[in-house]
Amino acid sequence: MNSAEPQQPSGLPAALGAYLIWGFLPLYLILVNSVPPFEFVAWRIVWTLPLCLVIASLRHQLPEIAAALRNPRTLGWLALSSVLIAVNWLVYVWAIQAGEVFAASLGYYINPLVNVLLGTVLLGERLSRRGWIAVGIAAIGIAMLLGGALTTLWISLTLALSFGTYGLVRKQVPVGALPGLTIESAILLVPALALAGWYAASPAGSSFGHEWGLSLAIMLGGVVTAIPLWLFAVAARRMSYSTLGFVQFLAPTIVFVLGLTVFGKPLHPAEVAAFIAIWIAIAVFVWDLLARRPAAS
Numbered sequence: 001m002n003s004a005e006p007q008q009p010s011g012l013p014a015a016l017g018a019y020l021i022w023g024f025l026p027l028y029l030i031l032v033n034s035v036p037p038f039e040f041v042a043w044r045i046v047w048t049l050p051l052c053l054v055i056a057s058l059r060h061q062l063p064e065i066a067a068a069l070r071n072p073r074t075l076g077w078l079a080l081s082s083v084l085i086a087v088n089w090l091v092y093v094w095a096i097q098a099g100e101v102f103a104a105s106l107g108y109y110i111n112p113l114v115n116v117l118l119g120t121v122l123l124g125e126r127l128s129r130r131g132w133i134a135v136g137i138a139a140i141g142i143a144m145l146l147g148g149a150l151t152t153l154w155i156s157l158t159l160a161l162s163f164g165t166y167g168l169v170r171k172q173v174p175v176g177a178l179p180g181l182t183i184e185s186a187i188l189l190v191p192a193l194a195l196a197g198w199y200a201a202s203p204a205g206s207s208f209g210h211e212w213g214l215s216l217a218i219m220l221g222g223v224v225t226a227i228p229l230w231l232f233a234v235a236a237r238r239m240s241y242s243t244l245g246f247v248q249f250l251a252p253t254i255v256f257v258l259g260l261t262v263f264g265k266p267l268h269p270a271e272v273a274a275f276i277a278i279w280i281a282i283a284v285f286v287w288d289l290l291a292r293r294p295a296a297s
Contacts, residue, residue, distance in 0.1 A: 011238025023254025047222030107159030141277030
């Protein structure tokens with residue numbers, strides 16, 4: 001008799017944890033709504049770095065970080081990715097604080113389709129007929145926004161393109177998600193501290209350090225940044241791409257529901273039409289992923 005081989009733990013709990021945190025992130029941003037977006041993103045970077053270092057130490061990834069820091073090419077790619085993720089964070093925080101919840105949700109619905117398109121155009125990956133149909137339907141949805149929600153279209157496109165390009169850049173770097181985020185946070189630390197200092201020297205003063213409740217909420221930004229990305233990295237190693245691609249729609253769906261309920265935002269006709277088109281595109285996209293997945297032996 002063959003001895004039983006230990007089974008690899010499922011990545012589904014980690015994936016659900018990551019996307020649930022990202023989905024409910026707008027509720028956290030309500031706590032820091034009084035903090036200007038630029039200042040909040042600065043503090044988010046400041047408090048993300050030490051937490052990343054602690055987790056990396058516990059996971060014995062500090063040597064990987066040290067090796068990446070000694071590689072100029074790797075540092076160059078991570079410098080570019082750090083700018084992209086900072087732009088993504090800033091636009092997302094600003095959009096939620098400004099009440100543009102649906103625009104933020106739509107951006108992350110579009111993101112997987114942007115990933116497919118970038119992979120096809122820049123990496124030479126082949127897109128199936130169903131994949132092109134999904135991209136085309138998504139383009140129709142975006143075109144609908146041009147007619148009725150042009151003022152918020154830039155939010156959705158910036159979020160989708162910045163995170164899609166961020167993922168594309170990170171594909172060029174042989175560094176794990178957590179070590180990469182640690183180095184990105186270190187690269188952004190000096191400008192983040194400078195920006196936080198500028199707000200502290202302004203007449204309004206810094207949002208951090210005056211009221212303990214708000215200060216703790218700001219510090220929590222490091223947790224809600226590092227933990228879901230760590231969970232995502234765990235899930236990505238244990239799950240098939242098609243399954244993970246399906247689960248990732250959980251986050252923008254939660255944001256969409258929060259927009260209707262907690263934030264009480266009305267949906268404009270152009271947004272309704274765009275969401276319907278994007279949901280149809282997602283259905284075609286997931287259908288294509290499942291159809292192309294190798295059958296289990």
